[in-house]
Amino acid sequence: xxxxxxxxxxVICKSGTSVKIECRSLDFQATTMFWYRQFPKQSLMxxxxxxxxxxxxxxxxxxxxxxxxxxxxxxLSTLTVTSAHPEDSSFYICSAPDRGKHKSWNTEAFFxxxxxxxxx
Amino acid sequence: xxxxxxxxxxxSVPEGAIASLNCTYSDRGSQSFFWYRQYSGKSPELxxxxxxxxxxxxxxxxxxxNKASQYVSLLIRDSQPSDSAxxxxxxxxxxxxGAQKLVFxxxxxxxxxP
Numbered sequence: 001x002x003x004x005x006x007x008x009x010x011v012i013c014k015s016g017t018s019v020k021i022e023c024r025s026l027d028f029q030a031t032t033m034f035w036y037r038q039f040p041k042q043s044l045m046x047x048x049x050x051x052x053x054x055x056x057x058x059x060x061x062x063x064x065x066x067x068x069x070x071x072x073x074x075x076l077s078t079l080t081v082t083s084a085h086p087e088d089s090s091f092y093i094c095s096a097p098d099r100g101k102h103k104s105w106n107t108e109a110f111f112x113x114x115x116x117x118x119x120x
Numbered sequence: 121x122x123x124x125x126x127x128x129x130x131x132s133v134p135e136g137a138i139a140s141l142n143c144t145y146s147d148r149g150s151q152s153f154f155w156y157r158q159y160s161g162k163s164p165e166l167x168x169x170x171x172x173x174x175x176x177x178x179x180x181x182x183x184x185x186n187k188a189s190q191y192v193s194l195l196i197r198d199s200q201p202s203d204s205a206x207x208x209x210x211x212x213x214x215x216x217x218g219a220q221k222l223v224f225x226x227x228x229x230x231x232x233x234p
Binding site: 006032034036042043044045046049091093095097107108109110111112113114116 | 154161162163164165166169208210220221222223224225226227
């Protein structure tokens with residue numbers, strides 16, 4: 001199947017600093033990528049849709065000035081958590097759709113490994 | 121009201137038995153339905169996708185979809201301890217087939233007891 005690589009796997013940062021998370025599609029091109037956040041024992045919540053070459057689309061309640069998304073190429077989207085606070089500590093996961101190994105007309109979502117962010 | 125609902129569990133099943141996981145969704149226009157398995161601290165892994173009413177089988181896994189009842193289920197036959205994980209039901213509510221924007225249920229924690 002398609003491979004999505006996310007980096008870093010975990011990061012600890014001080015309150016008030018910014019953290020950048022990268023999401024790469026390794027063997028396919030992704031004009032769209034999705035960023036999710038998952039708090040402990042909760043499900044994945046979509047934060048935003050990253051669109052290559054244009055502005056990201058944010059879900060209701062997600063601050064676009066705090067969670068900066070850049071999708072400058074067909075294989076890379078970045079999420080920057082600005083002025084991080086302890087309440088931003090979470091598991092951030094990106095996904096990208098691809099037609100998968102069967103190259104059917106249906107796309108599937110392939111997830112990165114996730115980034116565990118801890119703000120202290 | 122949540123768009124995708126699952127029983128959070130935990131659901132305990134003896135090894136070798138059938139595990140049955142259920143999910144309901146609210147948007148009648150939804151076309152694409154997915155089951156993901158998530159181990160603790162890891163990202164979700166796609167188990168099954170289903171787009172049409174009826175059953176879809178893949179190895180020990182069977183997904184069932186009933187659009188009239190807005191209901192999706194996952195059956196795991198011959199359950200193994202390695203199946204112990206949280207199972208996430210995901211729905212694409214946009215009416216466009218394929219896994220674009222997904223809405224996830226809260227997940228059902230499944231434990232297979234040896």
